[in-house]
Amino acid sequence: MFRSLHYLNEVYKEQSFSRAAQKLYISQPSLSLTIIKFEREIGIQIFDRSTTPIQLTAAGKVYMEGIQRILAIENELEAYLDDYKELKTGSLTLGAPHLFSSYMLPALIAQFSKHFPMVEIRLVEADFLTLHDMTLNGEIDLLIESNQFDETLFQNYQLFREHVLLAVPCSDPVNEQLKDYCLSMEDIRSDLHMDSDRPCISLRNFQKHRFLMVKKRYDMHSRAMSLCQKSGFEPQVFMFLDQLMTVYNMVNQQLGVSFVTDTIVKLSNAGTNVVFYKIDDEQTTRYINLTHKLNRYVSRPMSEFIRMMAAISVGGITAVTSQQQWK
Known part of the structure; x- marks a missing residue:
């Protein structure tokens, strides 16, 4: 699940599947297929692919806010664990x-x-x-x-x-x-x-x-x-x-x-x-x-x-x- 969230976030930031794929070091078709599969699983379309650059749908905006909160918590947890391993906390x-x-x-x-x-x-x-x-x-x-x-x-x-x-x-x-x-x-x-x-x-x-x-x-x-x-x-x-x-x-x-x-x-x-x-x-x-x-x-x-x-x-x-x- 977290991998898919990172993929979604990268597409959102780059507003492009191709640029996001380059940043993620995967092929564009693989990235597109992963996100389409994810959208089907949750039952909403996150990206409006008819626009250039790619935009979020109305539901996608709400969902992306949630994704970013989750990723922020993940980053905080990783930082804590890194500090904990070195006894900085x-x-x-x-x-x-x-x-x-x-x-x-x-x-x-x-x-x-x-x-x-x-x-x-x-x-x-x-x-x-x-x-x-x-x-x-x-x-x-x-x-x-x-x-x-x-x-x-x-x-x-x-x-x-x-x-x-x-x-x-x-x-x-x-x-x-x-x-x-x-x-x-x-x-x-x-x-x-x-x-x-x-x-x-x-x-x-x-x-x-x-x-x-x-x-x-x-x-x-x-x-x-x-x-x-x-x-x-x-x-x-x-x-x-x-x-x-x-x-x-x-x-x-x-x-x-x-x-x-x-x-x-x-x-x-x-x-x-x-x-x-x-x-x-x-x-x-x-x-x-x-x-x-x-x-x-x-x-x-x-x-x-x-x-x-x-x-x-x-x-x-x-x-x-x-x-x-x-x-």
């Missing part, structure tokens, strides 16, 4: 909790926007449950989170490996007893906790301490409870909080001990009043994931952002994708 909605939206995503968004400045980016900051549901409902394109996701509902890409540490206020007397195990903020940022020779502490040393924890719906809560239980005690929880960053700040204010990640230590400016301890348990390793709803259409901006994340380094945290295959 499009949109991307990212979701993240406070830690990542404040300390990680600004650098990632800046890098993406440098390459694709015409792509509109929207950032949603919220708690895990809200972000989870918005991603499942398609309101968020890509979510960056440390929580584990149901693989029957979500496609997960493991971005960064992070490690769980015990954070303890500097003023706590236990640090003197455990000084051979203490790690400073700078030690964590230098990855000294990754040294296999670095000794780990027993959590039993802290069974009488006051703990700060994230709420039950978070992955870190279940890991923290499991670590304590494996050490033979139930933690005395002083306060349950929504954000791990808030927990970390509370420890920095000497309000209790807690489990944090090396990601927080590396990305944030807090922690000058905190020391850290390495724990020997497989549950102390987890991943920051890039996630989207399973089987959803992956737009070009989404695919480019995912590709960019395969070789990214932010705040001393390097993507793990060079070491493992993404799903």
